[in-house]
Amino acid sequence: MEKKEKKNKNKVIEFVKSLPEGRRLFFNFGSIMVEVTKEEALRLLEEKEEEK
Amino acid sequence: MLKKILKKDDKKMADLNRQLRSLIAQIEALRVEISNIDILISEYRSTITTLKNLKDLGAGKEVLLPVGRIAQVAAKLEEVEKIVISIGSGISVELPFDEAVEQIEKEIVALVALREALEKAMAELYGRVEELSQKIREHGQSEASKGEEESGEEGKEEQK
Numbered sequence: 001m002e003k004k005e006k007k008n009k010n011k012v013i014e015f016v017k018s019l020p021e022g023r024r025l026f027f028n029f030g031s032i033m034v035e036v037t038k039e040e041a042l043r044l045l046e047e048k049e050e051e052k
Numbered sequence: 053m054l055k056k057i058l059k060k061d062d063k064k065m066a067d068l069n070r071q072l073r074s075l076i077a078q079i080e081a082l083r084v085e086i087s088n089i090d091i092l093i094s095e096y097r098s099t100i101t102t103l104k105n106l107k108d109l110g111a112g113k114e115v116l117l118p119v120g121r122i123a124q125v126a127a128k129l130e131e132v133e134k135i136v137i138s139i140g141s142g143i144s145v146e147l148p149f150d151e152a153v154e155q156i157e158k159e160i161v162a163l164v165a166l167r168e169a170l171e172k173a174m175a176e177l178y179g180r181v182e183e184l185s186q187k188i189r190e191h192g193q194s195e196a197s198k199g200e201e202e203s204g205e206e207g208k209e210e211q212k
Contacts (some may be wrong), residue, residue, distance in 0.1 A: 009141050014144070015139055016139075024145070026136060026143070027142055030105070033136075033144060041143055044143075
């Protein structure tokens with residue numbers, strides 16, 4: 001299960017990296033969606049991984 | 053000696069029944085998983101239809117936004133050419149309309165493939181259930197005939 005989650009996360013990271021500049025990204029903080037930059041999104045994803 | 057053989061047979065029968073129960077539980081779990089996938093596929097298809105309808109209606113159209121299960125508030129469609137799609141891990145991305153629909157369609161294709169794989173696994177499990185049931189039937193029959201032989205021999209000894 002954890003392996004599957006990690007695989008999914010890697011897929012998301014790859015997808016985010018592949019997005020062209022100027023695409024708006026949002027991160028879910030609870031029920032709030034906050035607009036983030038690509039770098040922020042990638043950092044938040046990494047942090048989420050480290051938390052586990 | 054005979055008791056020992058019977059005990060061994062009982063153990064084998066219990067083992068076969070345990071295996072059968074385990075297979076049935078696995079089939080049940082797969083059935084639940086497939087049903088969840090079906091719900092998701094239908095939800096994604098409905099999302100595509102809704103997005104297409106909203107696009108056809110165009111910007112400026114008044115819509116009702118659900119707030120919880122019971123209330124709605126009026127809102128105006130401002131942008132229908134860009135859609136925010138959740139891509140997992142808490143990240144959502146704004147995509148042009150066609151790309152967003154394409155993304156959802158890709159998800160549907162992946163889910164359909166997963167569903168097929170699960171169905172295949174379920175068919176295999178059904179095959180194994182059939183084999184095991186046959187084994188259990190055969191085992192039961194051989195035990196019954198052993199019991200008959202045993203009671204026949206006991207009868208002969210009593211006659212002597």
